[in-house]
Amino acid sequence: MAAKKILVVEDEPDIRKLVHYNLAQERFQVVEAEDGEEALKMLQREKPQLVILDLMLPGMSGLELCRSLRARPETARLPILMLTAKAGEADRVVGLEMGADDYLTKPFSPRELVARVKAILRRSEASFAAAGAEVYEKGPLKINFSTYEIFVRGKAVRLTLKEFELLRFLVQNPGRVLSRDQLLDRVWGGEVFVDSRTVDVHIRRLRKAIEKNDRKPEWVLTVRGVGYKFDEKALEK
Numbered sequence: 001m002a003a004k005k006i007l008v009v010e011d012e013p014d015i016r017k018l019v020h021y022n023l024a025q026e027r028f029q030v031v032e033a034e035d036g037e038e039a040l041k042m043l044q045r046e047k048p049q050l051v052i053l054d055l056m057l058p059g060m061s062g063l064e065l066c067r068s069l070r071a072r073p074e075t076a077r078l079p080i081l082m083l084t085a086k087a088g089e090a091d092r093v094v095g096l097e098m099g100a101d102d103y104l105t106k107p108f109s110p111r112e113l114v115a116r117v118k119a120i121l122r123r124s125e126a127s128f129a130a131a132g133a134e135v136y137e138k139g140p141l142k143i144n145f146s147t148y149e150i151f152v153r154g155k156a157v158r159l160t161l162k163e164f165e166l167l168r169f170l171v172q173n174p175g176r177v178l179s180r181d182q183l184l185d186r187v188w189g190g191e192v193f194v195d196s197r198t199v200d201v202h203i204r205r206l207r208k209a210i211e212k213n214d215r216k217p218e219w220v221l222t223v224r225g226v227g228y229k230f231d232e233k234a235l236e237k
């Protein structure tokens with residue numbers, strides 16, 4: 001398995017080097033950025049699996065960067081560990097509310113940092129459940145589960161987050177008949193104002209986005225009276 005890539009966003013060179021060194025010791029691949037602007041470029045280019053983000057940065061603050069990452073679909077779920085010199089409870093809460101996954105106060109021990117990074121990565125992997133691979137590629141369909149990119153016959157396709165989650169669950173269960181209730185549970189779990197018609201509406205949109213002819217779907221099939229099924233074999237045709 002390829003080494004996990006981590007982006008360290010920190011303006012203080014000493015801390016950046018310290019973090020870099022300790023992560024590299026644990027066989028992580030590390031890339032660095034000095035400020036928010038550079039971080040955004042690195043994110044696009046390097047596609048890291050986790051970001052270590054200092055709160056106090058010149059220019060765009062760590063919080064602003066965190067908020068903007070959460071607002072973009074491609075980085076909405078990217079794990080973020082925030083670093084700060086401030087030990088105040090208020091800062092901790094703000095950081096977590098802005099969408100950071102965890103929080104570490106300076107000075108921190110490198111061992112603690114590495115332990116937190118591993119814990120966050122474990123959690124984020126678990127949330128991808130049985131996903132296993134980060135990329136699904138079969139015939140004309142290619143999905144990158146970590147960047148949320150989808151290509152159908154080489155063309156980029158845009159889906160909403162729910163449509164994407166729906167597709168993910170279908171693709172992860174090829175050939176299995178999935179009931180509307182199962183899909184509701186998995187994709188909308190916990191949300192109150194949805195019913196099984198919501199599933200049908202989203203399936204229709206998903207088919208429009210990916211099927212050659214959404215009136216005669218070949219990949220996302222209807223199983224009358226039950227639900228839906230992803231026909232993986234049809235991708236090989």
Ligand code: CA
Nearest residue numbers: 011054056057
């Ligand atoms: Ca700083």
